[in-house]
Amino acid sequence: MYNRLIILTGIAVLTLLSACGGKKEDTGEQKKDHDIKVNVKTMQPEKFAHYFQVSGSVEAIEDAFVSSEVPAQIRKIHVQEGQRVSKGQVLVSLNSAVISNTIDEIETALELATVLYEKQKELWDQKIGSEVQYLQAKNGKESLEEKLQTLKSQQAMYSIVAPFSGIIDEIYLREGEMASPGIQVMQLVNLDQLNINAAVSEFYLSHVKKGDTVLITFPAYKDIVLHEPVFRTGNVVNLDSRSFKIQVQIKNREEILKPNIISYIKIKDYETDSAMVVPSIIIKDEMARGGEKKNFVFVAIEKNGKAFVEKKYIVPGSTYVDRTEVLEGLEAGDKVIVDGYQLVTSGTEVKIKN
DSSP, X not given: OHHHHHHHHHHHHHHHHHHHHHSOOOOOOOOOGGGOEEEEEEOOOEEEEEEEEEEEEEEEEEEEEEEOXXXXXXXXXXXXXXXXXXXXXXXXXXXXXXXXXXXXXXXXXXXXXXXXXXXXHHHXXXXXXXXXXXXXXXXXXXXXXXXXXXXXXHHHTTEEEOSSSEEEEEEOOOTTSEEOTTSEEEEEEEEEEEEEEEEEEGGGTTTOOTTXXXXXXXXXXXXXXXXXXXXXXXXXXXXXXXXXXXXXXXXXXXXXXXXXOEEEEEEEEEXXXXXXXXXXXXXXXXXXXXXXXXXEEEEEEEETTEEEEEEEEEEEEEEETTXXXXXXXXXXXXXXXXXXXXXXXXTOEEEEOO
């Protein structure tokens, strides 16, 4: 047993020595500084713009809950949900039996009154009869004519017509139910033109005016991007939200966009044609003496056919998306390292790829 233990121990030692001896020596050399390859951006003045974004709500310019002008029973609904209708088209017919019977009676009475008036006029033209009889006949006829005209105007109220062209979105009442003024019978909407309303902080009051072009996107329709002018700006700042209203009108001829969907409006509040612009990601910072934070970028300086890294302190300005304007610290012609910047330090020798 003792001999067996010695043999196993020996095998384990030999195995360990074999494993250690089997490791290959690291013959590779450390990567030299000048083997580091970088891409640079040669600085030149360029355009730069900054935008801020607000949420907007979409509403139809023509959107109405159609109701009746008179209380009456619904006799016939002539349209269906989703149907396209024209302005003036009859949507609903109400029960107008009572007023129709009254009109019939007035028309009959008017026929008689007209005959009496014409006969009385003939006599009066011949100086036969009294003027009072003539005037009574004339007044009776004209009174019935006015009454008939009034009744016919009232009769038109028993037909609910489309106030504008559009689509019947929803019908709330059924045939046989009572319709009354103020009670919604159906909803009619025209999707051809839409308003987009948004509340903008009063901080941007001087940056937004009528006619400014804004960029509009919709989370529900990611492929739709619109550039439209501001139609109007509000004249009052809301006391609670400290914001003012802006409105943009858009054409929606294909009727893809729907009322009440969410939209995002990007509004330009700063623009320059001569900015020094760098990718935001390459800007680094360090703490200077006194606890002040200083920003810098790495630039490539060429000397005697070689390129070396140098740290340049900068003053960054506005940032939009992934680009930052540099207000101070860079000049035209500076070669700012934009790729490989994370591999270098000040003084590193590099190769410029581009």
